[in-house]
Amino acid sequence: MNPVANQRAIIDRRALDARIAEFAAELGDKARMPVVTILREALAAGRAEIAARLHANPAAGHDCAAAQAFLIDQIVRLIHDYVVRFQYPVANHSAGEHFCIAAVGGYGRGEMAPHSDVDIAFLTPMRKNSWTEQAIEAILYIMWDLGLKVGHSSRSIDEMVRQARGDLTIRTALLEGRYVWGDQDIYREASVRFWKDVVTGTARDFVSQKLEERDQRHKRMGDSRYVVEPNVKDGKGGLRDLHTLYWIGKYIHQVRSAAELVDAGLLTMTEYRGFRRSANFLWAVRCHLHDITGRAEDRLTFDLQREVATRMRFADRPGKSAVERFMQYFFLNAKRVGDLTGVFLAQLDDQFAARDRRFIPAILRRRPRKLSGFILDRGRLALPRPDFFREDPIRLIEIFQLADRHKVEIHPSAMRQASMDAHLIDRHVRADPRPNSLFMDVLCSPRDPELVLRWMNEATVFGRFVPDFGRVVAQMQFDMYHHYTADEHSIRAIGLLARIESGELKDDHPLAYDVMQKLISRRVLFVATLLHDIAKGRRGDHSVLGAEVAMKLCPRLGMTEAETEQVAWLVRYHLLMSATAFKRDLTDYKTIADFAAMVQSPERLKLLLVLTVVDIRAVGPGIWNSWKRQLLGTLFESTEELLRLGHKQHGRRERVIAKQEAARAALGIDEARFVQLARKLDDAYWIAEPDDIIAQNLKLIDAHDTEPLTVAAEFYPARGATLVTVSAADHPGLFYRIAGGIHLAGGNIIDARIHTRRDGMALDNFLVQDPLGRPFMEESQIARLKTAIADALANRVALTPRLIARPVARPRAEAFSIAPNVLVDNKASNRFTVIEVNALDRPALLNRLAFALFDLKCIVHSAHVATYGERAVDTFYVTDLLGGKIDSKSRLKTLEKRLLAAASQDSEQAVAA
Structure with missing residues (x-):
């Protein structure tokens, strides 16, 4: 628990205790409500003081969290003493008339946001008697009267041991137990019993369950640390992930603070400092959220992001608003949490796992024959020595190319070293044709480029090798349309390309799949997909600026002049097809003619279609749908026909006939009746509407025509x-x-x-x-x-x-x-x-x-x-x-x-x- 400065400015327990004693002596049984009033005023004054400190130093997350826990400690102690001394006084307590109050969960860790739950455990040496029950009930009623949201349990030591053995949630809460007030001997005995009778021999089971619990929580929260309305506490890369590391370290090594994870060999001192910085920032954000909303709000929603950014003194910069800068910093901290998690689990894996039974499952345990100097450690690509990257920085790219080619994991210790040595990638490395060729192998891989590019990004190698990409790492757009940061969106789009090409998404995107099989310039498509949003967050049109980036970067990547021009055009006009399909009338001939005049070639049309599909789908869940597929397909077919034949009237009639045949088959009516219905609708209708809606419309006309x-x-x-x-x-x-x-x-x-x-x-x-x-x-x-x-x-x-x-x-x-x-x-x-x-x-x-x-x-x-x-x-x-x-x-x-x-x-x- 962090030391709290100037504690009496928050709450003066001795002075309050004296006032409560005066009221109790004077009013006797009638003192309860005046005591509650005193405590309520003290709680409000303490919260106001902590809020003022947060406003004065808006990034002091740890200080605010520790001060809140300190304030609650003093309130709980005052309530306990009033109840035991004045409400239910006993001259000589029997053996059963003793209890202690322990803080558990986050409160036990000494970290609380302004409106966090107060999680406490009442511990007794044996089953509760009537005095103990009355005293505990009186304490809880006063806490509820103060408006505190209390999570509580009341158990004997034997009950605590038995229930902790069978319930992971109880075990985790008690793991962070901390003595607050009452009989210290009871707390000491309970602590000894917990570590001896609950923890001993159960470390592997605890770790497995906590990692499974973490994975399930991530799935509920979107399974990405880059969702644009993140949950600061429970989201991926949030505080709960850091807490999970601490819980596991404490369970295995009985560390008393996160700092001791260094002594346990699970983090380096540099990594621990990163742990503290990220935790401090996330706690500051969480405290601001609670303070702004007046409730336990942990989701950083759009309507709160701007105010938190202002409170934390982020300012506008050219091309990037204050809220976008704040959220980029938030995601960078979430990324650091993810990096720390990987490193931590790798060390845990090496320390704890038996052969062939690891906490981190291998993707594929296949042993490649050629490793170019790298070694295999239990099926994972590892370094033969710590200075392996320093000897040849090109290996920082090569390790990812090997991982992709041989479908093997990279050992987390190698990932850690890559992160530390990423700065070795300088202009000389970037200008060398060999690493550029290796990078293109990864980017255009027919296997799983999304996974390996994400590894490169997590190791910061990606941003070092392509500095323009580094500028959009954790870059968010302050809107309700884009669900992910710019880097996450681009990497997801690359993954979608590979899955469409392999046929995995053939049913979802049949036209895009068919087009990809016929592409001449496959690598143009992959590079354009990578670069289409690379200029987000700069002053000016990101499409125009991105095309300029492409003109400079593509030759470095080994692309020809023609390929470079093609990539630059796709980046410049990557929004053209969706804008035309969704905002223009596709039955109007001039719409198609103008679009064809911009596209100019069938190959470019194919590239633009697939880029448009993956760009839309990578925006987030629920964005892609059959309506968009219908519109893009219509625009593609009409434009292809115009580019191929020089006119489209012939194809227009064929499409109308095809739609009519499909509609008649769906309706199952006789030809004469169908012809009568079909004549009521002009060609523009048949072209504009999808088959299923045409069928519904015709049924309606047939049944209600008069x-x-x-x-x-x-x-x-x-x-x-x-x-x-x-x-x-x-x-x-x-x-x-x-x-x-x-x-x-x-x-x-x-x-x-x-x-x-x-x-x-x-x-x-x-x-x-x-x-x-x-x-x-x-x-x-x-x-x-x-x-x-x-x-x-x-x-x-x-x-x-x-x-x-x-x-x-x-x-x-x-x-x-x-x-x-x-x-x-x-x-x-x-x-x-x-x-x-x-x-x-x-x-x-x-x-x-x-x-x-x-x-x-x-x-x-x-x-x-x-x-x-x-x-x-x-x-x-x-x-x-x-x-x-x-x-x-x-x-x-x-x-x-x-x-x-x-x-x-x-x-x-x-x-x-």
Whole structure:
């Protein structure tokens, strides 16, 4: 437990004890509530003093955690003494009328955040008698009256031993036991019994269970230390990982502090200093989280990140905000925790494991024949001597190439040495063709490049060899779209490339798999994937800056001039395909023609498709879906046809016929009836919609063709959303009314496709989720959704006041500031004016924008809704009432002004407009 400076400024126990004694003497049995008031005021004053110290020294995590534990110690002691001396006094205690209070868990370690649980154990020499039960109960009631969240147990020493043997959680809590107050002899006996009767002979079992427990915790928390809303306590690379190291070291070597892990040979002094620095920083962050929220909050959410960064005095820098700098430092500390864990477990493995039974399982125990001077230690690549890297720094790259080629692990001691010697990689090593060739072997490996690149990154070798990559290590983007840091995202994307190419993900990405088998420039794709986000966090467009990095780096990696140019182009335009597919009308010929003019070659199109797929999927779970696959596939096929044939009209008709044949097979109806249905829909509809939605739409038309209004809704698992289809007589304002009805039912539109049938009926498809990103699945929810849309279209509800009354449903998004932007493009389409609106995503945003367009007498022919976390990008293809483009400068200016207002104003103002 850290020493606490100026303890009496936090709490003066002697003075408080004297005041409590005065009240007890004066008031007798009626003293309890005044005593509680005294203690409550002392607790509040102590917390205020600790908070003031944290504000004055915002990085003093250990000091704050120790001060909190000290404060609780004094409160517990005062409560104990009041209860034993005044509430239940006994002149001569019998043998059974003794107990002690021990702090366990984090409190026992002497580390607490402001609102941490107070975990205590009441220990008695034998079964509790009535006096002991009364005293313990009285202590707990006073603690609860103070608002403390108490985790408690009450056991005899024999009960403690028996239960600790059978329960890992109890054993771990007692492992950090610390005497607080009461009978010291009881605590000493309990401690001796714990180490003798519980710990002895159970070390291997304890270690195995704690590592399994850690792995399960990581899976619950996302199994990556680079998730952008990390849990400071339980997340991977968080405080609990450091605690696990300490628990294991203490259990095996009975160390009393983390510093003694050095004497036990589990950490070097340098590593221990890193342990302390990371723990201090993480404790500071955790204490700030508790102080800001006033509760036990351990998750560093977006809305808290900015405030914690400000409190810890991070400042903006060119190209990188204060919160991004803070989070990068957070992830660097999480990375250090991961590195320490690997080193620690390696030493433990060597000290403790019997032959062929190790705590760290080998990936593959195959012995390669050629090791280039490296040796094998129990199937893992190791160094013959400590100065092996210093003799030839190129070996720092070679060890990873050998590990990949022979599918063997690298011994953690070799990883530790690589981390220590990574600084040996200088400009001379980077300029040498041999290490560059070895690096390319790893990067473009057909085996498991993701795993080996992650090892290189953990050893800091990656960032040393490719300094531009080193700049994005732990670099996060402050948004709700990207789930991982830039380096983790890029490495995951490389892994996805390898898995698609091998056929492992063939079912998920059949088109990308097929394309990869036909690529001529395979290594161009791998290098472009590595570099596509390498300029994140710099001042300027990361795509443009990344292309400049590629032009300099690729020749060093041994790539030809043509390959270098290809990589640079892919990095520069790596967002082009997704932007076109998700924000433009793919049935508009000019969309395809403009995209083809940018891409220029079939090979480049193939490369861009696969890069786009892995880039989207590596963003995080739930981002990739069948809707995106459909859009990218349509864009790829249309563009390939145009590049191959020089035109696409022939292929367009073939696609329509293929879609119609698939739809007829799915419906199973006679040809005459199908032809009658199919004629109602133009070619643009058949090309735009996926097969399963076409089948659903045709069933709806077939069953309700004579009805003026039909609303259908069903869960659409392929997208994790609810598919809403509206068939109604087409008229101005239809779109905004549907959007308003969906919002009134609590829905958020994530995609919209608007069609007008040849008979004048509208057929509109919407994908809808609730504000938390979940589909409507319950019958009552779907019924409410359908009713709200029908009521809105029939004018049975006043949309404006009802929409105004809706509360903001996504408070997390309010942590972000997005300046709305409206882009009007009359060149993107031959027939329509294309309007793109970028704004903070809100459930009623689409309704407001659609109402503004209706009010300005614009006809919406197509709408494309794309969301990127908290950012919404809504694109509309519109004409005037006569079906022409909007080209009047004054009208375009008015249009832009009104849409900006709709995107940026408060709910009441925006809807009223």
